[in-house]
Amino acid sequence: MIVQIRVDDRLIHGQVALLWGKELNTKGIVVANDHAAHDKTQAATLKMACPQGQKLLIRTVEDSIKVANDPRGKDMRIFMLTQTVADAYEVASNCKDNVQGVNIANAGRFDRSDDAQKVLLTTGVNLNPEDLEAARKLCELGIPVIHQVGTTDPRTKVSDLLAKLG
Amino acid sequence: MRKFLIASHGRVASGIKSAVGILTHDDSAITAVDCYLDESDFTPQIQEFLDSVQEGDEAVVFTDLLGGSVCNKVTQMHPERYGVIHVTGVNLITVLGCLLSDEPLTPEVVDGVVETGASLIQRVAVDEEEADDGSDGDFFA
Numbered sequence: 503m504i505v506q507i508r509v510d511d512r513l514i515h516g517q518v519a520l521l522w523g524k525e526l527n528t529k530g531i532v533v534a535n536d537h538a539a540h541d542k543t544q545a546a547t548l549k550m551a552c553p554q555g556q557k558l559l560i561r562t563v564e565d566s567i568k569v570a571n572d573p574r575g576k577d578m579r580i581f582m583l584t585q586t587v588a589d590a591y592e593v594a595s596n597c598k599d600n601v602q603g604v605n606i607a608n609a610g611r612f613d614r615s616d617d618a619q620k621v622l623l624t625t626g627v628n629l630n631p632e633d634l635e636a637a638r639k640l641c642e643l644g645i646p647v648i649h650q651v652g653t654t655d656p657r658t659k660v661s662d663l664l665a666k667l668g
Numbered sequence: 669m670r671k672f673l674i675a676s677h678g679r680v681a682s683g684i685k686s687a688v689g690i691l692t693h694d695d696s697a698i699t700a701v702d703c704y705l706d707e708s709d710f711t712p713q714i715q716e717f718l719d720s721v722q723e724g725d726e727a728v729v730f731t732d733l734l735g736g737s738v739c740n741k742v743t744q745m746h747p748e749r750y751g752v753i754h755v756t757g758v759n760l761i762t763v764l765g766c767l768l769s770d771e772p773l774t775p776e777v778v779d780g781v782v783e784t785g786a787s788l789i790q791r792v793a794v795d796e797e798e799a800d801d802g803s804d805g806d807f808f809a
Binding site for chain 2: 530
């Protein structure tokens, strides 16, 4: 069961490693990212950043969908990370029953897409047009979609943030 | 209540406190004492911390260098008499390890945190061949 898909443009990093695994009580982390799945250096770096005691899978977005739907994972608390909102929507829309929620924590700060086209949903969440569209569609899937950077930070509904954009 | 004091030459203490704040969004458990930035005596701040420790608190004082004057001063103030544990060679990982420990901070538990922290201080030599994290089967096992 994917307890949370977290969208974080830095994938695994200190705060994720230390706090979220404990907070969500997960046994394993799945990094759903096409680039990382094919890049040995990035994979090795992610493995280094993965907290001890958590299992790690680095898979393409397509293979991550298979992992999310794998019956062997039904009772396993899994934390999934994607780099973009678009990737999170791709996974969530293909395994809705196996995902308990999506957290759009940080996005778009390093994607080198055209800044002029980006929309600042909230601090640290910069959505390019593809991600903005994906965010809207995520909110229609019927699972909770929130924005919560750290475990002690307030939790905001993404639908509320999108509504403010007008 | 868990409370920490970090005392160091210069700004190591407040630096680590700021890093903890960024990582966990809550550095309120930490008192930072940056020593020797001016002529003032830093020991009253440490004494105030020691005096503030109450029954049931888990308190740790971190100093920067074994055998350095800050470490020596703290040792001579006998933190153990206040139920306070003293760790030297302070680093971010060990402070975080103590802050986030699931177990109560006894001397034995702190030894474990210190050991884990020390093992995470390493020359980075990423082994790309070993990066293959195994099959899906291993993950679900």
